[in-house]
Amino acid sequence: MAGRITPAEGRYAGKAASERRDERRRRFREAGLELFGTTTGYRGTRLGDLCKAAGLSSRQFYEEYRTLEDLLADLHLHVNDVAGKAVAEVLPSVAHLTVPELLPAVVHAYVKGACADLRHARIAYVEVVGVSPRMDRQRLERRAVWIEMINRLAEEAATRGEIPPGNYRITAAAIIGAVNGLMHDWVVGWVDATLNEIADELAQMVLGRYKIAG
Template identity: 30%
Template sequence: MSAVTDTSGRAYGGESAADRDDRRRKQLMDAGLRVFGSTGYRAATVRGLCREAKIADRHFYQYFDKTEDLLLAVYSECIAQLTNSVAEVMAELDPDSGLKAVAEQLLEPFFRAVEDPHLARVVWLEVLGVSQRVEQTYLEVMQQFGTLLLGYLRTFAGDVPSSPDLDVDLLATAAIGAISHTAMTWYQSGYAAERRMVVATIATMLANIVEPLQSRS
């Protein structure tokens, strides 16, 4: 006979309370990605999200205070996916490859992830203009990702030398700004360009940024 409990909660149908909570939260996260990534954050309601997640409305507030909190959680998960896509190829990179080839190997999984239109819309459109809190999170994440990417490139190219007319943080901002805008416009074009062309173009840009700096060391 399957396990059943009262509303206090421990197990129901063989599912523990903790597993049930994890499942409902994941259902909400998945629903958030689909809804925010299609009809958009501003059109989303708690009721609509819960219907998409196939859970009762009251369960939403067990995990999130408001839809903005779900948006940030979904955004963080999307960024983690993008970051992990780059990190996972680090161990496979050929240290003897040229800088452009290394950049291409790093960018290929990144832009492959961007081909998920729900993820792309959440990351580059839906988090803009929501609130100061969300805007600050967006700016911090973009800066961190730019620093991470340049850090990976410096693993193969060497450290960028210090200079009174060069700010490495600004360099990271410029790099991620170019990548981010390219990803956004690529998504908005319906992915008109082939991914390999997008990757090769951005890799060339990154190599042209970093390679001249090596000669200054």
């Protein structure tokens, strides 16, 4: 039965158990990012392929994860965190700007954070779709985080009188849905555009919804 095995405690080869575990997880994540995020994809990856790419054994895999889906879920959270960090880093430098100036900067930061590494984009927008109810819940939970952030920015702008009052939570949900749809189509090659063109289009869409001239 697949299940997580408790690794031995103590030091081995000069490394503590926690250090060895961190190293294993890093190598499995790197292998998963490469295999899940390329043409192989999550559904085309077998445990043996992953372990070979990581240079580790299946026994070591089960010390960290129960299933390949656990690794996919781990990577999905990671790539979302990378995009979130990109937005968080730009916010202090644009907080003083008006909405027409702030929103494009935030959109460009998000797109760059989410998609500069195409493997991240593939995992976030393609590989996790339709995998399982558990992954669907995780996707929705992460979408809720982005919806809340966009809604908060809109409510603050409305309070300052920069945009008309309204129910911007619905708007935020619509924006996130559009982002996911567009990025999915871009990753699989149905949309021929650069990342800057994608970000510009999304920024104009957002500005238009908030009735702001770009």
